[in-house]
Every structure is written in C-alpha cells, then in structure tokens.
Amino acid sequence: MSRNRLDNLDPEKQRILFEAATEEFAKNGFDGASLNQILKQSGMSKSSLYYYFDDKADLFVTLVERTAAILFKHVGHFDLDELTANNFWSYFEGRYGRAMAFISNNGWVIRFGAIFYALRRDPKRGSATNRLFQTARSWVEAIIRKGQSLGIVRNDLPESLLVDSTMGLLESLDRWMVTHWDELTAEERSAMPTKHLGLFRDLLALPAKK
Amino acid sequence: MSRNRLDNLDPEKQRILFEAATEEFAKNGFDGASLNQILKQSGMSKSSLYYYFDDKADLFVTLVERTAAILFKHVGHFDLDELTANNFWSYFEGRYGRAMAFISNNGWVIRFGAIFYALRRDPKRGSATNRLFQTARSWVEAIIRKGQSLGIVRNDLPESLLVDSTMGLLESLDRWMVTHWDELTAEERSAMPTKHLGLFRDLLALPAKK
DNA sequence: TAGCGTATGGACCAGTGGTCCACAAACTGT
DNA sequence: ACAGTTTGTGGACCACTGGTCCATACGCTA
Numbered sequence: 197m198s199r200n201r202l203d204n205l206d207p208e209k210q211r212i213l214f215e216a217a218t219e220e221f222a223k224n225g226f227d228g229a230s231l232n233q234i235l236k237q238s239g240m241s242k243s244s245l246y247y248y249f250d251d252k253a254d255l256f257v258t259l260v261e262r263t264a265a266i267l268f269k270h271v272g273h274f275d276l277d278e279l280t281a282n283n284f285w286s287y288f289e290g291r292y293g294r295a296m297a298f299i300s301n302n303g304w305v306i307r308f309g310a311i312f313y314a315l316r317r318d319p320k321r322g323s324a325t326n327r328l329f330q331t332a333r334s335w336v337e338a339i340i341r342k343g344q345s346l347g348i349v350r351n352d353l354p355e356s357l358l359v360d361s362t363m364g365l366l367e368s369l370d371r372w373m374v375t376h377w378d379e380l381t382a383e384e385r386s387a388m389p390t391k392h393l394g395l396f397r398d399l400l401a402l403p404a405k406k
Numbered sequence: 407m408s409r410n411r412l413d414n415l416d417p418e419k420q421r422i423l424f425e426a427a428t429e430e431f432a433k434n435g436f437d438g439a440s441l442n443q444i445l446k447q448s449g450m451s452k453s454s455l456y457y458y459f460d461d462k463a464d465l466f467v468t469l470v471e472r473t474a475a476i477l478f479k480h481v482g483h484f485d486l487d488e489l490t491a492n493n494f495w496s497y498f499e500g501r502y503g504r505a506m507a508f509i510s511n512n513g514w515v516i517r518f519g520a521i522f523y524a525l526r527r528d529p530k531r532g533s534a535t536n537r538l539f540q541t542a543r544s545w546v547e548a549i550i551r552k553g554q555s556l557g558i559v560r561n562d563l564p565e566s567l568l569v570d571s572t573m574g575l576l577e578s579l580d581r582w583m584v585t586h587w588d589e590l591t592a593e594e595r596s597a598m599p600t601k602h603l604g605l606f607r608d609l610l611a612l613p614a615k616k
Numbered sequence: 617t618a619g620c621g622t623a624t625g626g627a628c629c630a631g632t633g634g635t636c637c638a639c640a641a642a643c644t645g646t
Numbered sequence: 647a648c649a650g651t652t653t654g655t656g657g658a659c660c661a662c663t664g665g666t667c668c669a670t671a672c673g674c675t676a
Contacts, residue, residue, distance in 0.1 A: 205654095230633095242633090243655055247655080320434065361582070363578070364575055364577060391562075391563060399605065453623085
C-alpha cells in the first residue's frame with residue numbers, strides 16, 4: 197500500500213524527509229527518535245506521513261532498505277555460482293574490505309544495523325523487520341550451504357545455530373570496528389578484512405580432528 | 407542513594423514490585439514496558455517508586471543485578487587461580503552446563519540480557535548499565551588474559567576485539583538456545599555445553615599455522 | 617509537644633505515537 | 647463544463663508515557 201504512494205511523492209520531499217529521519221533515528225535510536233521532531237525538521241505534516249507509511253517502524257524499515265541498497269551498490273552483488281573451494285574465503289574478503297571502506301565513512305550505517313536488530317527483538321514491533329531480515333538471513337544461509345557443499349564449511353552443528361552465530365559475530369565485529377576506527381593505524385585497517393575473515397573461518401571451517 | 411532506601415522497604419513489597427516489573431519488562435522490552443502498568447499491578451504509587459529509584463532505567467538495572475546474583479548462585483563463582491592449561495576449557499564447560507540448565511528453566515533471564523544490551527546501546531540512557539556491564543566485561547577480560555598467560559588463548563588480535571567478539575558469540579548462542587530449546591532432544595541438550603565451548607575454543611584458541 | 621527524616625497519594629506536566637475529519641487539488645468520465 | 651472520485655494535507659484531538667511536585671501522614675528523638 198504505502199509503497200505505491202511513496203513512489204508518487206515528490207523526490208525532493210522524499211529526500212528531505214529521509215534526511216531528517218536518518219539523523220533523528222541515528223542520534224536517538226528507534227524509541228528515542230521523535231516523529232514530531234522529524235516532521236518539524238522536514239516540514240511534513242503528520243497526516244501526510246501516515247498517508248505514506250503504516251507507522252514509525254515502517255518508516256524506519258524503509259530507511260534501512262534504502263541504506264542496504266546503497267551499501268550493496270558499493271560492495272557489489274553476490275553470485276553464489278562464482279564460489280569455489282579455492283576462492284571461497286578470499287571472495288568474501290574482497291567484499292568485506294569494500295563494505296568496510298564504505299561503512300567507515302558512514303558510521304550511521306552500523307548504527308542503523310544495531311537499531312534494526314534491537315527493533316527486531318521487540319516482541320510487539322519486530323514484525324516490521326521480518327521482510328528485510330529474512331532476505332539477509334537467507335543469504336547467509338545460502339552461503340553457508342554452498343560452503344558446506346564445497347566441503348569447506350563445517351556440518352556438525354544445527355544450521356540455524358551456525359547462521360545465528362555467524363550473524364552474531366558479524367554484528368560484534370562491525371560494532372567493534374566503528375567504535376575503534378579512530379584508534380587504528382592505516383596498516384591495522386588494511387589488515388582487518390583478512391583478520392576478521394580469519395575469525396569467521398575459525399568459526400565456520402571444519403573442526404580440527406582431536 | 408536509592409540503595410539504602412530500597413533496603414528499608416518491606417521485603418514483601420519488594421517482592422511484589424519486582425515480580426510485576428520483571429513480567430512487564432520481559433513481556434514488552436525496556437521502552438515498551440509501562441511504569442504505570444507496573445505500579446497498577448504492584449499497587450505501589452508513583453511517588454514511592456521514584457523515592458526508591460532514580461528512574462525507569464535504575465529500576466531495570468536493579469532488576470538485572472538481582473537476576474545476575476541469582477544466576478551466579480546457581481552456577482558457582484569463578485576463581486581464576488583454579489584455572490590451569492589443562493582444565494581451562496573443561497572448567498568453563500562445567501559452569502556453562504549449569505548456567506544452561508538454570509536459564510532453560512527461566513527464559514526471561516536471556517530476555518533480560520537482550521534488553522540490557524539494547525538499553526546499553528542507547529546513547530541517552532546507556533549510562534545506567536555501565537556499573538554492571540563493566541563488572542561482566544572485566545570478568546571476560548580477566549579470563550581471556552589468564553588464558554593468554556597460560557598460553558592457550560590467542561594473542562594476535564586487539565584485546566578489546568577479542569572480548570567483544572566473545573561476548574557477541576555468547577549472546578548469539580544464548581539466544582539461539584532459548585529460541586530452539588523445545589525442539590531439542592535430551593541428547594542434543596546434554597551435548598550442547600561441549601559443542602558451544604567448542605565454538606569459543608575455535609574463536610579463542612591459538613590460530614593454526616598456515 | 618515540637619521538630620525531623622522517612623514515606624506516600626495524587627494532581628499535574630510536556631511530550632509521545634497514532635487517529636480522525638474537513639477540505640483542497642488533481643484527475644476522471646460524461 | 648460540470649459532477650464525482652481519488653490523492654493528498656493541515657490540524658485538532660486522543661490515550662498514554664515517564665517524570666515532577668507538593669501536601670500530608672507516620673514514627674522517631676529531644
């Protein structure tokens with residue numbers, strides 16, 4: 197519903213609204229963000245906003261989707277068919293490096309990720325995040341399956357646990373990176389994709405025989 | 407301030423208040439929980455509550471502290487001096503198993519953990535969580551340092567990254583466990599401490615030479 | 617009995633997300 | 647050119663939120 201309506205909204209007005217909303221959400225988190233403040237800042241009226249969006253959560257998720265689209269454009273799309281046993285880890289290392297470069301210049305991206313996860317855990321409003329979360333998760337799942345079929349990802353744990361742990365580690369690393377970015381030297385920064393991928397490898401690779 | 411006051415509050419009234427608060431926070435998360443609802447449920451008046459607590463966050467953190475104390479009683483305290491290169495992993499496996507048993511019977515414990523982390527990330531009210539978080543984090547830190555000095559925990563990454571990743575993994579595993587508990591067979595359950603500890607080991611142990 | 621800290625009820629506050637309705641502007645078919 | 651419908655907007659209004667304030671009551675010591 198709101199999709200078609202939003203497409204008809206003057207792009208300039210969209211820009212102004214999204215800019216104000218991004219700032220407010222990034223600064224105050226989901227619950228902390230004030231719709232009234234966003235409205236005041238963007239000059240839009242409340243009835244208009246509720247004409248284009250179902251509710252506050254819908255506005256935020258739409259924002260996240262746009263952000264994700266931008267990120268993907270910078271990083272490049274995944275193609276599972278390109279993966280082989282030889283390039284598996286290095287393939288992601290390349291993507292990881294590019295994502296890292298983008299994120300480091302746009303700290304609010306991670307902030308959005310954190311808010312998104314927090315919102316997701318909210319029993320009442322988490323449903324708004326399902327659409328996007330399922331796409332993200334199904335990618336990780338597909339990648340892990342592909343890795344397993346190539347014989348380089350472990351197979352001894354429930355798949356859902358493996359996927360969840362992977363996403364948990366990903367979130368921690370992202371957050372750590374943004375928090376400590378300023379303290380890092382140029383060498384440390386360029387070494388990070390390799391090091392971080394190493395951690396995923398430790399977690400996902402076939403367990404060593406004991 | 408509120409500490410001394412709270413100690414003087416009739417234990418029965420405390421119990422009633424904490425029970426109502428626990429239920430409300432567990433059901434609705436931090437922002438979703440309604441103080442007014444807690445007050446109505448517990449029969450306490452607002453001015454009383456604000457006499458014993460600084461604010462909503464203070465109430466919640468106090469609740470978490472009590473929960474943590476109970477959990478620790480069931481799990482047993484850590485003693486770093488007991489750790490050796492030989493018992494390092496199995497020591498935690500034992501603790502982990504006991505914590506798991508307790509948590510599985512008290513799902514809201516994990517829920518509280520999640521809320522706690524979410525609250526912590528809130529730029530405005532995160533400060534309330536500092537006291538407790540610092541104690542928890544310093545334990546993980548001390549354990550990792552001990553492991554490093556025993557020569558069985560990796561030393562090739564920034565310590566803060568190692569600690570953060572460990573806590574991220576811990577959170578994921580906990581949440582996964584609570585979510586999937588019902589689907590698990592008895593054997594799977596009893597195998598979990600070993601398997602989960604294996605994941606920590608993969609993450610923290612010395613990286614294999616390449 | 618006076619004075620004091622502890623404790624509580626309840627009115628009150630600005631701000632919240634969300635609803636509702638009247639109305640305007642733009643498009644439609646006749 | 648007119649009537650009718652759809653798309654869009656301003657603003658009053660709602661129940662509820664976390665938090666403040668003050669009058670008052672109880673138990674204590676002097």
